[in-house]
Amino acid sequence: MKRIKNAVCGAVAAGLFAGLMSQPIMAANVDGPPVFWKFSVWGKSRALTAGPEHLAARLAEETGGKFQLKIFYGDQLSKAKENLDGMRVNAFEAAIVCNFYHPAKTPALMVMSLPFLPIKDFDTSIAVRDALYQHPVAVSDLEKWNAISYASTHLPQYEFMGTGKPPETLEDWNGLRVRAGGGVGLAMEKLGAVRQSMPATEVYTALQRGIADAVSFPFTYAHGAYKLQEVASWFTGNLKPGTADCPIVLNKTSYDSLPDQYKDLLASLKPEVDEVYREVYGKADERYLPIFQEALTEVTYDPATREEFQNVAGQPIWRQWVSDNQESFDAQGVLDTVLNAGNGS
Structure with missing residues (x-):
């Protein structure tokens, strides 16, 4: 039986990020003030982090480096179970949070942990999670922690x-x-x-x-x-x-203080983040x-x-x-x- 030498998730995520960062920064397509955001995530670069890595590269590219999103790995800013607590005290501006780490903090998001939900493919995952994040109860759950949802990391079934x-x-x-x-x-x-x-x-x-x-x-x-x-x-x-749910969330105070052009830019890049996850998980399927x-x-x-x-x-x-x-x-x-x-x- 053949042995797999490297985990595809980390390799693909790192490859996507490296490829984007190797491209020269062009003149800004979106002008605005300098912004520096910290992103909190546990562990190392891998499939789960491919979305924020892509987002960081694209924000820098579109703004000529003025909107910087720096990812802090390995619990540097917060433990995985405490990322929402960090949001509430404005310790950082963005993070990945997983519903199963703190069910009582985001009870509505726990619906995604129910078994045998009708999520048959990646397109359905996008539709389901987008609809859930827009539900008033889910919005309220996150706002209690000074957070808003941005995109899903689309954990596979x-x-x-x-x-x-x-x-x-x-x-x-x-x-x-x-x-x-x-x-x-x-x-x-x-x-x-x-x-x-x-x-x-x-x-x-x-x-x-x-x-x-x-x-x-x-x-x-x-x-x-x-x-x-x-x-x-x-x-x-x-x-x-x-499956489960691990959305990318943004600090509401920080998001609200952004100029409109940066808010529009974040919205325009969300479909790209979705597609990054489709590619990462798809490449894993092709390999394994x-x-x-x-x-x-x-x-x-x-x-x-x-x-x-x-x-x-x-x-x-x-x-x-x-x-x-x-x-x-x-x-x-x-x-x-x-x-x-x-x-x-």
């Missing part, structure tokens, strides 16, 4: 890799020990699986030693980055059990999917089976989420917004 007998039916998941968090983990419990929790760095060993039967990660880049194909025997190719398909058994489900998954392991959790949150905010309205956007209505 999760899929599973595992060992042993491939789970070809709903019943086959019964009794499997699965590493899955959030709504995906709850969905697997509905199918009779035993949910496990462990850091991402431990999943390779867990599969190798038989501690876990299956693990979920954003597909395909995270599976490849952790080289799970070396110790797995099968993977799900189209289960699409769920053929390797997975050659080395492992691919488990795919027909539309009727996927609908059954949704009925058994999705909708009951949707209803419970609405029931748990309806007294605090319009949870049904938030869920309906996501479902309508996902179904194209």
Whole structure:
């Protein structure tokens, strides 16, 4: 079995950024005052950071270097779970925040962690997340932290890799020990699986030693980055059990103080950020999917089976989420917004 020497996510993200930065800064297309913004993110340059890296390069390019967005990696400005706290005290001007790090801080965004939502492809991801970010409840959630949403990092749908007998039916998941968090983990419990929790760095060993039967990660880049194909025997190719949400957010005070031409520039660059993520994750699929398909058994489900998954392991959790949150905010309205956007209505 071939070994993957480098994680494609970091390589692609760095390549996109380096390519943009290698281009000479031209005369400003958008004139304005000097602006210096700090961007907070944990970890190193990788697929997740490809969007802000592209944004930083394009802001500098369009303004002749007057609008500088500097990315601080590795928790230099704030820990991952505290980026919203930093927003509230104006410690920096932009950040990536993940709903699962602080569910109580952005409860409406947790709708994106529900299992088996109708997000079938990247275009649907854009439609769903844009609609959610514009919902008054989601807007209010972020404004409490002096933040506004800018764009999504479009985490891909999760899929599973595992060992042993491939789970070809709903019943086959019964009794499997699965590493899955959030709504995906709850969905697997509905199918009779035993949910496990462990850091991402431990999943390779867990599969190798038989501690876990299956693990979920954003597909395909995270599976490849952790080289799970070396110790797995099968993977799900189209289960699409769920995802999470890690939007790029801007400090509201800083954004409001920008001149209109800079606000317009940010808005015009948002579609480019979306497309960067399409390319990054697409390149991961191009690299890893053929390797997975050659080395492992691919488990795919027909539309009727996927609908059954949704009925058994999705909708009951949707209803419970609405029931748990309806007294605090319009949870049904938030869920309906996501479902309508996902179904194209």
